[in-house]
Amino acid sequence: MKELSLNILDITENSVKAGADLIFITLTETEETLTVSIQDNGCGMSPEFLEQVKDPFCTSRTTRKVGLGIPLLTLAARQTGGDVDIVSQTVEADPVNHGTETKAMFYKNHIDFTPIGDITETVCTLIQCNPHIDFEYRHTTLLGEVTLSTKQMREVLGEVPLNTYEVISWIREDLTEQYQSV
């Protein structure tokens, strides 16, 4: 992957496939680190499956939906000295608080740090393709915060789908403007 924003898009697709209807995408930066968290309320993964997802060669055809996504994210994190941590609770084990959080930590100043890239396009793509899912996006940098809440947007938009062209354009402009001030 050329940009971390593409890894983020790819990992969030796992949450979509897990049947989540609420996904938090949170980027938090310090002087030295970037932490990316993707948290969903989907069906979750069993401890056995969770063991496997980091290893591309353990993924059988029936479990192919995970494939190379996690290994590529892990590679991107580890090559900076960081790592990936996944916590998951299946719907069977916990019918109320089920879901998965994938957390990747990167050392930004390492020469092998992959740039974040066009995260605005990732957010627009996710909402375009999944208008029924709620996304809570938050990127905290040293200079300020960029946020987007589809729940808040939905309250104003009513029955108008989030993937209406004008709405996606609004999101793109909104995020671009917010990024200009951080």
Add this chain to the structure above:
Amino acid sequence: MKSLAELAAIRERMKDKVVLREGVAGTRVVVGMATCGISAGARPVLNTFVEEVNNEGLSETVTVTQTGCIGICQYEPVVEIFESGKDKVTYVKMTPDKVKRVVAEHLKKGNIVTEYTIGNAQ
């Protein structure tokens, strides 16, 4: 930050269109967005479709969406076009420039761009 009032204005403008959209059978443009597709460039392909479909005034009848891996990873980015009453058309190794031609010729005029289809690649 942009104002939510602008969204309220969009809602007002869209009022009549939403009803119209539900009654249309429509064409579906489906972009493969699994790990293979994304790493091969599916994101700009999908967003160019969204942009061009709107530019050509086709938003009412064409929806752009995604699917997972369809098993031909070496041909990614892969785009499938479903039109009611017609055979599915599969475009392979797509780029934003190829998307512009597919929208202008296939979606707008109904002429399949044969040179970008999977039949031509094999």
